Amino acid sequence: MISEEQQELVAAVRGLLAKRDARAGVRKAMDTDLGYDPQLWAQLCEQVGVAALAVPEEFGGFGAGLVESLLVIGELGRTLADVPMLGSAVLGVHAVLLSGDEEACARLLPEVAEGRRTLAVCWASGRGWDDFGVQAEGETLDGTAHYVLDGTVADTLIVVTGTGLFEVDPTADGVERHRVAAMDPSRALSEISFTATPAHRLGDADPAPIIERLHRVAWAAVAAEQVGAAEYCLEATVEYTKSRVQFGRAIGSFQALKHRMADMYVLAESAKSAALAAAFAVAEDAPSAAEDVWVARRQCSESFSTIAAETIQLHGGIAITWEHDAHLYFKRAHGDAELFGTPRRPAVRN
Structure with missing residues (x-):
């Protein structure tokens, strides 16, 4: 709670x-x-x-x-x-x-x-977040970071490489930024390329635990977003079925639709519980953090995708029009399912 x-x-x-x-x-x-x-x-x-x-x-x-x-x-x-x-x-x-x-x-x-400065974390390769898009040679960077949030407008770039974290001025030599087309038009993603770009190394700690921790923070954050979006989809669907009338009755009064919305509610509540558990576990760096994040990532992605699809189905033809928001939530659901990659299932504890 x-x-x-x-x-x-x-x-x-x-x-x-x-x-x-x-x-x-x-x-x-x-x-x-x-x-x-x-x-x-x-x-x-x-x-x-x-x-x-x-x-x-x-x-x-x-x-x-x-x-x-x-x-x-x-x-x-x-x-x-x-x-x-x-x-x-x-x-x-x-x-x-x-x-x-x-x-x-x-x-x-x-x-x-x-709120006067924004940061953009440059991390993934074209294959995803298990690989680094940028390599460091000393304090010089080369490569391309993909799927960067806020990348084209950020004031400072934080580049994650296999050898550490680096701070880069986006106006530095060799930096090229451009926005890329994404399935989810409501989320701006960018590609940022570095060619012999000078960078400032941040700290000298072992990067492996830092990167593992960043992954967990990212997965817990996406789970929280998925829960919020799923809850809104459920609320909007319930409200719509109360006002949409067919055969002289609000469609929300039909038992078959009640069952489907009840299933949506169960998914939303279970996702919320999993996301909160992951948030507290990661915040406290609890021994169960890896497992809690894995559960939240799986549960929240599946729940949001299912609820977004049901939202379109229960809204009927209006939901597939550009003017209705349902398709934006559907696209966000599929985009979030891939964002920051997927954690591996932790080993079973005895």
Whole structure:
């Protein structure tokens, strides 16, 4: 269960998103260079402080932690608003913190906490997140990072390689950034290429545990987003079936549809439980974290995909039109199922 303060955070974010009509704003932002509503992001940072949640107090943040950040991501998932929360304020912040580079933390994170700087984590190869798209030779980078969130507009690039983490100025020599077409038009993904690009190494710690930790944070974050989106799909479907009339009755009164929506509810609730368990386990670095993240990744991906498909089915013909939001949730479900790859099943504990 989440605390009263965490519930208040959720309520504040949900209220602001409703006031801004963030769901409608997604369509307006999809074809812009940013890919998101900058005014919405500014308000979330200024009025709620979402970008400061994961940043420790000594670096200008609230020091609230990972769980609070993931609760915000869950609320953003309800609207599909693609503000730089996941890519910058969660994954980017944790990458910098895990590097152990105190100078970089003091220099970068205060502006991130204020919403004045965004980070983009450059990681995957064209084959996915199990491989590194960029290689380092000393402090020079070569290669291409794929599927980068906020990549074309980020103020600072954090590059993950097999030998460590590096900070790169996006205006540096040899950097080329461009947005790529994605199945999910509501999420901006980029490719960033580096050719003999100068970089600043972040810390000197062993990269293996840092990368493992980043993977778990990323998977837990996506699970939280999937839960928020799935809950909205369920609510929208129930509301629609109450108002859609056939044969003189609201279609929600038909037993067959009641059974299908009950199944959607069970999936949504089980996904929520799995996502919360993973969030707390990763935040506390619990011994069960690897297993909890694996369960959440599987359960939340399957639940959201099934609920999004049922949403289209139960809305009927209107759901396959461009004007209806159902297809955007369906596409997000399939995109999220691939985002950051899939964890391997941990060994069974005795």
